[in-house]
Amino acid sequence: METTYVTKAKIKPIIINSVLLISVLFVLSNKAYAQNNDSVTIASLESQIRIRAAEIEKKMIGWREDIHQHPExxxxxxxxxxxxADQLNHLGMEVTTGVARTGVIGILKGGKPGATIALRADMDALPVKEPEGLSFASKAMGTMRGQQVNVMHACGHDTHTAMLMAAAEVLSGMKQDIPGTIMFIFQPAEEGSSIVDPTTGDIWGAQLILKEGWFKKVKPEAVFALHVMVGPSGAIFFKSGATTAGSENFTLKVSGRGGHGGMPWSTIDPVPTAALIVSGLQTTVSRKADLTKSPAVVTVATLQAGSNPNVIPDSVFMSGTIRSYDKDFQNKLDSDVTLTAEKIAESQGGIAKITITPNYPATINDSKLADQMSPVLKRVSNNVSESPLQGASEDFSFYAKEIPGLFIFLGITPKDQDPATAAPNHNPHFFVDETALITGIRAMASMTINYLVSAANTKKNK
Ligand SMILES: [Zn+2]
Ligand SMILES: [Zn+2]
Structure with a gap:
């Protein structure tokens, strides 16, 4: 009895264990099969992207040079x-124009059901005068809030537009194989609006697209964008988490009481008060900010006072920018800047009035998306690295606050130049090596395909 009992007790776990083992093996082999299947699909789709991107490269460079020559x-x-819009219509997409004033949105429906993702390119240029040199250099003029200005694509948005137009054609050509929907956002006014006065609280660009409800209508679950940047040609760099700075602008008026330059004791001179404030503001970052939380910058960029050597003016005006990578940190910085300016003015018998206007929040790249796309981008470029924090800001940040976003950089410095000394974005000598741009088409198309295929497979395996 005892023996029988012992045997039965031993057999039972063996049977259970075997069943468990077989089930586990079955699930594992199924998963391996599915993964194998994914990688076969993705490899063949990526090679299609490579071929199609090479085919469209010349046409894309033509678009880029045309847009560069006619910046807006x-x-x-x-x-x-x-x-x-002509290109997206030609590709047979659902196209809407006049988005956020001058933007275009195209919707590409893949041949198979699946998730929706958004790709964004910005289209606007800057009030910068382009030097002569390039055969397609800009001679364009534009109107910046009533003022005539020279216009140049000094931030490379001409290349973003051309690369995304090309990626749209590449992906359209493969749409039967695409599980899901792609939303192409050609966004206006990333650098700011030429018609809206920012102090009125009116909005533009990414913020306006979101306010118009485009994400609610189309429901993308992730968003990608790419920015050209000084760096080795064809290199891709990006980072998880905080990427571009959050920025605010401030204006500051220091009021005193004007009078004769020879009798300052009978005045409240706002000029030395303003000088003390400029110095005092330097301590907000260097002495008060916890740099383990976020790097930060407080810059006074304009200073206007008086008009005559023997007249002490009533007031002084200044303006500048406050930047960091963390919202709470930025709030603390704002109150330190305000307190410093107000108390210094008060100590001199004057009054400081500061107005801080939020510009763009910090761009926070989604860490899961960054991890997921890292091997994809390594198949696109053989020079992929982690980006340092960028001091510039980007209104892509508004999209990335709504849904997971990934903002990557593409190096465009020609091989015979040192990126460390090459003219940066916004400089009139900013130069794009066009051979890098095919990498941008492939990056956008490959991230899209990988995201959608893996989302479809995850759903299938559930
Ligand atoms: Zn820019
Ligand atoms: Zn830009």
Missing amino acids: LGDAEMRTSKIV
Whole structure:
């Protein structure tokens, strides 16, 4: 009895264990099969992207040079958006123009059901005068809030537009194989609007697209964008988490009481008060900010006082920017800047009035998306590295606050130049090596395909 009992007790776990082992093996082999199947699909789709991107490269460079030669300021991208809309219509997409004033949105439906993702390119240029040299250099003029200005694509948004137009054609050509929907956002006014006065609280660009409800309508579950940047040609760099700075602008008026330059004791001179404030503001970052939380910058960029050597003015005006990578940190910085300015003015018998206007929040890249796309981008470029924090800001940050976003950089410095000394974005000598741009088409298309295929497979395996 005892023996029988012992045997039975031993057999039972063996049977259970075997069943468990077989089930586990079955699930594992099924998963391996599915993964194998994914990688076969993805490898063949990526090789299609490689071929199609090479085929369209020349046409894309033509678009880029044409857009470069005819740059338009934020919210005035009439010609550019017409070129984009014509291309998206030609590809048979569902196209809406006049998005956020001058933007274009195209919807590409894949041949199979699946998730929706968004790809964004910005189209606007800057009030910068382009030097002569390039055969397609800009001679364009534009109107910046009533003022005539020279216009140049000094931030490379011409390349973003051309690369995304090309990626749209690449992906359209493969749409039967695409599980899901792709939303192409050709956004106006990333650098700011040429018609809206920012102090009125009116909005533009990414913020306006979101306010118009485009994410609610189309429901993308992730968003990607790419920015050209000084760096080895064809290199891709990006980072998880905080990427571009959150920025705010401030204006500051120091009021005193004007009078004769020879009798300052009978005045409240706002000029030395303003000088003390400029110095005092330097201590907000260097002495008060916890740099383990976020790097930060407080810059006074303009200073206007008086008009005559023997007249002490009533007031002094200054303006500048406050930047960091963390919202709470930025709030603390704002109150330190305000307190410093107000108390210094008070100590001198004057009054400081500061107005801080939020510009763009910090761009926070989704860590899961960054991890997921890292091997994808390594198949696109053989030079992929972690990006340092960028001091510039980007209105892509608004999209990335709504849904997981990934903002990557593409190096465009020609091989015979040192990226460390090459003219940066916004400089009139900013130069793009066009051979890098094919990498941008492939990066955008490959991230899209990988995201959608893996989302479809995850759903299937559930
Ligand atoms: Zn820019
Ligand atoms: Zn830019």
